[in-house]
Amino acid sequence: MGITRVLVANRGEIARRVFATCRRLGLGTVAVYTDPDAAAPHVAEADARVGLPKPNDYLNAEAIIAAARAAGADAVHPGYGFLSENAAFASAVQSAGLTWIGPPVDAVRAMGSKIESKKLMSAAGVPVLDELDPETVTEAQLPVLVKASAGGGGRGMRVVHELSSIPDEVAAARREAQSAFGDPTVFCERYLPTGHHIEVQVLADSHGTVWAVGERECSIQRRHQKIIEEAPAPLVERTPGMRAKLFDAARLAAGAIGYTGAGTVEFLADEDGEFYFLEMNTRLQVEHPVTEETTGLDLVELQLLVADGGRLESEPPTATGHSIEARLYAEDPARNWQPQAGQVHTIDVPGVRTQFDTLGQRTGIRLDSGIADGSVVSIHYDPMLAKLISYAPTRRQSALVLADALARTRLHGLRTNRELLVNVLRHPAFLDGATDTAFFDTHDLAVLSAPLADATAVRWSAVAAALADAAHNRVTAQVFGSVPSGWRNLTSGYQVKTYRDDDDSEQRIEYRFTRTGLEFANDEAAHLISASPDEVVLADDNGVATSFAVARYGEDIYVDSARGPVHLTAVPRFPEPGAGVEKGSLVAPMPGNVIRLGAQVGDSVTAGQPLIWLEAMKMEHTITAPADGVLTQLDVATGQQVEVGAILARVEVPGNEGDS
Template identity: 45%
Template sequence: MFETVLVANRGEIAVRVIRTLRSMGVRSVAVYSDADADARHVREADTAVRIGPAAASESYLSVERLLEAAARTGAGAVHPGYGFLAENAGFARACAEAGLVFIGPPADAIALMGDKIRAKETVRAAGVPVVPGSSGSGLTDGQLADAARGIGMPVLLKPSAGGGGKGMRLVRDAERLADEIAAARREARASFGDDTLLVERWIDRPRHIEIQVLADGHGGVVHLGERECSLQRRHQKVIEEAPSVLLDEETRAAMGEAAVQAARSCGYRGAGTVEFIVPGGDPSSYYFMEMNTRLQVEHPVTELITGLDLVEWQLRVAAGEPLGFGQDDVGFTGHAVEARICAEDPARGFLPSGGTVLRLREPQGDGVRTDSGLSEGTEVGSLYDPMLSKVIAYGPDRATALRRLRAALAETVTLGVQTNAGFLRRLLAHPAVVSGDMDTGLVEREVENLVSTDVPEEVYEAAAAVRLEALRPAAGGWTDPFSVPDGWRLGGTPKPAAFHLRVTDPVEHTPRGAHTVTGDRVSVTLDGVRHTFHRAADWIGRDGDAWHVRDHDPVAASLGRAGRAGADSLTAPMPGTVTVVKVAVGDEVSAGQSLLVVEAMKMEHVVSAPHAGTVTELDVAPGTTVAMDQVLAVIAPAEEETA
């Protein structure tokens, strides 16, 4: 076994790998960029090495700097986690050339399965069923469009080199093919450095089911059962569970054997995942989609039902050990469900969020596990992936696991950064999820019922109560009567204190119920119902939801509007970087015209003109870093034509 392992990643996966290294008595080396100098994974490792500035391209994606860090610390192996360089064949080869063991599959297997076109051809030859689609690589835009029309709409555009839903586009209208192909290429190029695309038939109401495999260097290959990953938004998984309620024992065995054959076909070694698309109405008709040649984000649910530590087995296989068990030795007990906590704001269309973690509470306990890279004071920026942590629940049956996970999400507190925890809790209570009648389009169909943009009155009541208590004079000594917030007025009727507050729209709120403010909690009673919140600075939270309640100055706001009379401001929908600017000052634009593109956490957002008019101000250029709600441009409305 290795004495020292360098973890070439960050965040929750780095913390999770370090945990297993510690349990095995292996020394851990963390790496960090300037943005992560005080991150949790840095503090939990035995030692840590700075590898560059905040930009991933100059730090976490720098093979040279990672190898240098390994050499400086005497590491004998490198664990890539997932993301960044985990599926980079060049990195695996560079590790080998430097005398390091890459804790993952052989470079040739990574390269083969990383090319979705070659991967499909390889597993098809091994007898694994694949989704009908285009054949050959390097297809032009025209050839892709022709292939799509030949398959028949709707179709799915996919980057050949990618994964994680990046660059994928579902196209139902053939007239949209040109625009969608261009957008898919742009995102694929930005995410993977390769804009090669393929096109596949879209299967309506599909289930996404994947099989975990484990292979050693001695010919041993087993599968560790399936994971249901059908709850997705924008092709990104949000909830995963094991096992799937869809499969019977016969189908499970057949899909498991197909996954084993796929792994054998590429000479696989280590932990990997074979992903299948499954028609919900006919589970026996499953199709290979791709193979992820790394540890998956959702690996904890497999660990909980099998009792196996997958990171430990990654290390043992990489060190040359045989598995020591066969397929008949793998057992499955109970049920596990995982929720991904991401820095995103459901009320703003799930746009990436950011900020400083002011208050943190992560659930643990009977049947609950949290894998996290967070700590209080963590600065969540826009440079890296938005996933912050994972909450996983286990139980003897599915109903228990779901109930425990909903309760755990209600206990989750991440004030200072908007997350999707409350949204996920409501999703897990949806009747279709509870019954197991799911497909990959469920979240998108039901999202409006799971997200509310309305701010409950008790949130303003709690925020006002905090402000009211802050105005009260300290106990003891003389009190200036004019400083007491009791609404007393000279010669007039007392008027209760009122506060101008804003979450989205400004409101004026007068506290009207009993309240208690103690430390990081505030409780208010409205209409006989007591509501209790966590609080930190201007943040109020409960049941996984959080609200940033700011003070609002109506006079300053009025003056600000007057200064912009006759013009409409376009603001940044999220903290990020402006990557594309399509207009200049003086340009005439039409309503809905695409003007700028803002990118954050590997996500692009197009900023469009709200109406026809003229660009009178343009405050950004490509490469400009912007804060949420920062003014980007101003469009003066076009004068209406008169009869």
């Protein structure tokens, strides 16, 4: 009979991606969702939707299968993450009489344990890095990488440089692995500080055809999680014979476990092109769009074809051109990658030619997004918001097109890694193809995270915000609405607007309207061309004009221009009494759940000592003592949920008792 209605056992961007292909093929769609996702775009887009009781129920196989039956689905697509590589779930789906849009259960099981998969690949002749037992690691084997045996995405991974740190890092990795994948098993392997993360997309049918579709390079990573991926791989392009060896190894890996469907064989390679098997992901990868763009394939459509018993062509299409994907995360790279949660007021990517579909090998931008205007980013899930994917005939053009689209995106409401992505894509080393896994260590993360707008652009953006606010006041005034704000028959004092930028610097704008036009108290170099509540045009002394788009959300003001995006916070003229934070206070940098405490009230603590562990977005984050002192206040307990900005504790430093 064939597949007619697909339930996606996932959320966000990947659920929308699968739904898009299903719609093109005329298939029905079913979404599952938890309370934090009730208003998410993937839920609204499905033909039918079924609620799940708890935030972690994307890991509840029984509830998902019950949802599929209730909604009349006859097939389940797992997406990536959650239960996508869980053999027991795949088996349960099939036992329920549903079609599993994935590889055979035995293949999922064989590759589901990184420990066992390495043994299997070694026996098949695929080069591997030896597994190390955390209990027996020696000084000579350092540094090592602690890894979760199940799952991926950087969860449950820790680099260890000292033997004394291994027990704590293993324990933390186990907690993360349990939270993200339901399996706390971890292992160690030798850590290569610099290398290239190269992977091969494979696709196989049940009739004996196995494709090595193309390779991807995913070496730009943070916390062992990819943020920029591309096809083809620069290292492979410049290393004669490497592609053929990679493809042979990937096909060998797939054949060794009787693989069918879409999967990815991941390798770690050195600069000379020698490579070692890392793992096989028995699912669709986050970065699959770059392979789609360079080949013209719809990998989800092919997954459905294979699951329905269909045949692949004898050979895959030849890849052409270059595609790069950038993952847009709600996080702050400059502050140890702190995840962010809250509302996305606006996301507007200019020049998007397609969403969840290939560009047809034409230069442009594709957007695969899990959010829309008004979406709320929860603390419960991965902080990835969207993926921007470029295609162009050359790698350099693909990078520049993508950087430009990111830089001009109107993104309001959350701090993101957008600046980092743009700076990496425009960096000379990246453009030269020098993209090993130590990129952030080599090129200074602080520099790469720098704002796109320089000090002058920030100042002009503050001027534009002040003038837009004045225009807004004129438009909304009950009387004298057409009279410029501050206008008098005689010269009046200056109007004053004060803002804080993201560097916590004060931007004080003093202006007045006179008979001869706009006048600034501080001899601003900007000259007003026009002003409305949402757009201000300013020119420099040479007459070169720039348009500034201004958007307000309470005290938050976002100014977008060709000079770079700027976020400002309006400073009230009369601050609330007691609004300051007492010195030595530890403030929650994100919403999260307190999972551990490192000290009690009255304890002496040292600068940098971990005091509170928060879990947010399936990762652990530590809050440390700001200085040597005594913990005099502790306002949280294990298991407590906290909001961003909440006072968690206070450390009193000797000699500062009277400070405030």
